[in-house]
Amino acid sequence: MAREKWQSKLGFMLAAMGSAVGLGNIWRFSYVAGENGGGAFLLLYLAFVLLIGIPVLLSEFSIGRQAQSDVVGSYQKLAPKKPWFIQGYMGLICSFLILGFYSVVAGWSLYYFWNYLNTSFFNAPSGGYEAAFGTFITNPVSPLFWHGLFMVITILVVLTGVKDGIERASKIFMPTLAVLLIMLAAYSVTLEGALEGLKFLFQPNWSILEDPSVYLAALGQAFFSLSLGMGGMMTYGSYLSKDESLPSATVGIGLMDTFFAIIAGVVIFPAVFAFNISPESGPNLVFITLPGVFEQMPFGGIVGLVFFFLLCLAALSSSISILEVPVAYFMRKFGWSRTLSSAVLGSLMYLLGVAASLGMGRWSDVTLIGDRDIMGSMEFVASDVFLPLGGLIIALFVGWHWSKAEAFEATDMASAGPIRHIWRFLVKFVAPVCIAIIFLSSVGIL
Numbered sequence: 001m002a003r004e005k006w007q008s009k010l011g012f013m014l015a016a017m018g019s020a021v022g023l024g025n026i027w028r029f030s031y032v033a034g035e036n037g038g039g040a041f042l043l044l045y046l047a048f049v050l051l052i053g054i055p056v057l058l059s060e061f062s063i064g065r066q067a068q069s070d071v072v073g074s075y076q077k078l079a080p081k082k083p084w085f086i087q088g089y090m091g092l093i094c095s096f097l098i099l100g101f102y103s104v105v106a107g108w109s110l111y112y113f114w115n116y117l118n119t120s121f122f123n124a125p126s127g128g129y130e131a132a133f134g135t136f137i138t139n140p141v142s143p144l145f146w147h148g149l150f151m152v153i154t155i156l157v158v159l160t161g162v163k164d165g166i167e168r169a170s171k172i173f174m175p176t177l178a179v180l181l182i183m184l185a186a187y188s189v190t191l192e193g194a195l196e197g198l199k200f201l202f203q204p205n206w207s208i209l210e211d212p213s214v215y216l217a218a219l220g221q222a223f224f225s226l227s228l229g230m231g232g233m234m235t236y237g238s239y240l241s242k243d244e245s246l247p248s249a250t251v252g253i254g255l256m257d258t259f260f261a262i263i264a265g266v267v268i269f270p271a272v273f274a275f276n277i278s279p280e281s282g283p284n285l286v287f288i289t290l291p292g293v294f295e296q297m298p299f300g301g302i303v304g305l306v307f308f309f310l311l312c313l314a315a316l317s318s319s320i321s322i323l324e325v326p327v328a329y330f331m332r333k334f335g336w337s338r339t340l341s342s343a344v345l346g347s348l349m350y351l352l353g354v355a356a357s358l359g360m361g362r363w364s365d366v367t368l369i370g371d372r373d374i375m376g377s378m379e380f381v382a383s384d385v386f387l388p389l390g391g392l393i394i395a396l397f398v399g400w401h402w403s404k405a406e407a408f409e410a411t412d413m414a415s416a417g418p419i420r421h422i423w424r425f426l427v428k429f430v431a432p433v434c435i436a437i438i439f440l441s442s443v444g445i446l
């Protein structure tokens, strides 16, 4: 059977942007920025997106497009009998870890959407949103229901196939989400005490840069947000024909993704300070601040409804790109149908997510890595270890395994002028060295 293909370059762009823009920009960006002191973290994150993220993203796309295969198959095709395909297996493992916890948080978003739909969050529940959220996530049953519902929807989209399911879903909702976020940002900065929040986000506190874990957090966030280092973008690139040009698409996706994160920060941090919430509240940050904003706004209930609807869709267009990674592999490798692969793999990811979800309540005293709970440990291993490591391998592959001419050809940079040399320098030296230094210093070796 012929491999599927995107209908158009626009379809590819939208799907890749849909993958990049998701809970990572809104939920994860704000809580990680909050935990890492705000401004200085933001600068590091931006530097990593520009110097490492975008150049490596171009590399990841180009490997997939060149090979026209899945994460493992691409390396085996381009470099037979060489160990590069290990990155493919790492990507497969990583897809389970990431969708495992991602679907839990997406389930929380669905639950919020439902509570706006039935108007129960139009006004603060007795005890406030923070308490209501705490009661919900520690409940052993209901988060599993919403998480399961989200996973079922993800599976359904993936099993309808790449271009029908994935391409169409992204077209309308992304621009709507952008407009809504900008409106919310404009409202948020008028809150009493908003200035404190903007200062937190934009005024760097340089002393934070003495802590090596902040660099790792910013690097992990840059990779997570760009969907980079796992093979998701490689798989999406593999459905693109060779006659479409990659560099402009890559830069567009990178800038768009970053824009969403910054705007989300402008929505959330003023509210964090206006409502006296600690920026270090962790993964529940957006779920306890945003409802407060909506409650104060005129027509806030409706705005909340639309917001959580779009957030769920943004999460969906990301989750399908994660599930697509092992699905593409199992279809090729074991000849499974798309339906079977999506259903089986999606269900396994759900089970992994159950552990993450129970870790919020019943199993909350279980810590795996350091003092991190189950979800925190999955997030850490996946985003701060596997993704940068995957990115390192991708950069080495394109920078060192490929010759200059091969690399330029595969990325459509052959006639790109001096910028291509800068790109290659970043991929060949800057990205690997930075990633290596950040790893070594965060485990205390440097």
Ligand code: TRP
Pocket: 019, 020, 021, 022, 023, 024, 025, 098, 223, 224, 225, 226, 227, 228, 229, 230, 232, 318, 319, 321, 322, 387
């Ligand atoms: N980038 C997405 C977000 O910000 C999540 C995501 C989708 C992802 N595909 C990925 C993260 C692949 C890492 C790897 O929500």
